[in-house]
Amino acid sequence: MFWTPENWGSVPEGWNRSHLLGLEDLSAKEILILLDLADRFRREVLENPDNRRKIPLLAGKAIVNLFFENSTRTRTSFGLAGRRLGADVVDFAAATSSVAKGETVVDTAKNICAMGMDAVVVRHSCPGVPLTLAQNLKGCAVVNAGDGAHEHPTQGLLDILTIRRRFGRVEGLTVAVVGDIEHSRVARSNIFALQKLGATPIVCGPSTLVSEHWRDLGVEVCYSLDELLPRVDVFNLLRIQFERQVVRPFPSIAEYAHLYAMNSERLVHCKNDALIIAPGPINRGVEITPEVADGDRSAILDQVTNGVAVRMAVLWATLSVAAKR
Numbered sequence: 001m002f003w004t005p006e007n008w009g010s011v012p013e014g015w016n017r018s019h020l021l022g023l024e025d026l027s028a029k030e031i032l033i034l035l036d037l038a039d040r041f042r043r044e045v046l047e048n049p050d051n052r053r054k055i056p057l058l059a060g061k062a063i064v065n066l067f068f069e070n071s072t073r074t075r076t077s078f079g080l081a082g083r084r085l086g087a088d089v090v091d092f093a094a095a096t097s098s099v100a101k102g103e104t105v106v107d108t109a110k111n112i113c114a115m116g117m118d119a120v121v122v123r124h125s126c127p128g129v130p131l132t133l134a135q136n137l138k139g140c141a142v143v144n145a146g147d148g149a150h151e152h153p154t155q156g157l158l159d160i161l162t163i164r165r166r167f168g169r170v171e172g173l174t175v176a177v178v179g180d181i182e183h184s185r186v187a188r189s190n191i192f193a194l195q196k197l198g199a200t201p202i203v204c205g206p207s208t209l210v211s212e213h214w215r216d217l218g219v220e221v222c223y224s225l226d227e228l229l230p231r232v233d234v235f236n237l238l239r240i241q242f243e244r245q246v247v248r249p250f251p252s253i254a255e256y257a258h259l260y261a262m263n264s265e266r267l268v269h270c271k272n273d274a275l276i277i278a279p280g281p282i283n284r285g286v287e288i289t290p291e292v293a294d295g296d297r298s299a300i301l302d303q304v305t306n307g308v309a310v311r312m313a314v315l316w317a318t319l320s321v322a323a324k325r
């Protein structure tokens, strides 16, 4: 059997957005719609190889992956998600494009959309680029694949889907986001969504990477990972983003790892069912040791699988609304 929009059903009532720019503006209901759709795509399509080519809900649509920053997981999974749904997916490579000749981001996107794109998936180092494109591109869905240190909404959704599938709930859980919080779009998207769904986010890391201002978002700030070990359900371990730093925020990587790396010794002091997640890429031996990254508490590769499901949900939901406008 092939699924069609008729027998798969339409996007649930309550989703009316043709763009996904961040999780800050979404209601709990909207987040749950995307999580439920993603869960269904994972169970009914991704976990059943016979069904992977049988769901052309986006047949005839064209999607461009407009990435101005490097990516492995996000770009590949958006591409796969679009193709699983029957869309044509075009990959744009900034380094070999006419951006190098001085063309602006908006002109680049407008020219590519003039070729007949229905959706733009954009990653850029400047916060706000997805919003600017949403304001300038007529009739095109815009999806934020990470903008500077602002938001990475599909990463936030896949993190929470991974947590929900493991614990059966999100409400009531305590989630520590550990590491380079200051430069992290993942931390912000996690915090916004976790709070809306009734979980308690905590940010943790050295004071040079976790300012007191995070308390303004209603988040607990903690500078000692060891203090958190017995009371946290999920540890989301962030990479140190050296590429975004002007001054090194700690004396040495060895010192950082000594205080903040999740390792086997620390795992002993965690709850028995504590879950380890990380957005990737991971730096083995810095924020996480290899035995933890590859161990049975780690859901890192499960997150990547959920990333395809989440991106299928987001592309289908946003394009369904864009098609009606």
Ligand code: CP
Pocket (backbone or CB within 6 Å): 070, 071, 072, 073, 074, 075, 146, 155, 279, 280, 281
């Ligand atoms: N987590 C994440 O965004 O990974 P990539 O940079 O490889 O896309």
